[in-house]
Amino acid sequence: VDHSEQEGLKDSARDDREDVFVTVEKLQARDIFGMNTISFEEEKTSDEEVPEVALVSRGAEIVMLSKRTYLKYADERDKLAVQELITPYPGEEQLQENLQVQANWDMYRHRVLEDVMYLNYAYKRTFSGLV
Numbered sequence: 001v002d003h004s005e006q007e008g009l010k011d012s013a014r015d016d017r018e019d020v021f022v023t024v025e026k027l028q029a030r031d032i033f034g035m036n037t038i039s040f041e042e043e044k045t046s047d048e049e050v051p052e053v054a055l056v057s058r059g060a061e062i063v064m065l066s067k068r069t070y071l072k073y074a075d076e077r078d079k080l081a082v083q084e085l086i087t088p089y090p091g092e093e094q095l096q097e098n099l100q101v102q103a104n105w106d107m108y109r110h111r112v113l114e115d116v117m118y119l120n121y122a123y124k125r126t127f128s129g130l131v
Contacts, residue, residue, distance in 0.1 A: 022099055024053060024089050036086050038067050053089060 027033055033055050055062075074082075090098070 020099065022095060024095070025087065027055075032082060032085055034067070035082055036088055038071065 034053075
């Protein structure tokens with residue numbers, strides 16, 4: 001299989017999987033989004049995993065600034081201040097693991113609730129005839 005065919009297989013496999021959206025962080029007033037994708041230091045390796053994230057607004061006022069413009073005009077003090085505020089997002093593997101833990105918890109909680117409701121109903125049916 002040549003390299004171009006391998007790329008085609010990868011793309012079709014990715015197309016077959018279902019996208020899942022999770023809330024990674026909820027922003028508050030004056031929070032910063034998207035700065036974790038900027039490399040402030042030249043010695044950072046390019047193979048660091050930066051997850052694909054998107055900002056979804058429910059009508060909030062957002063001030064947008066080009067990352068390129070920010071890097072051009074920000075001084076070192078500003079860059080250090082922003083680095084202190086940046087929360088690195090977990091990688092895709094950690095997100096998938098957390099999603100599985102949440103799904104397992106939701107299923108367990110649902111089953112326990114069903115069991116409790118069933119036992120409550122059975123208990124009422126059993127003892128209602130005695131009163």
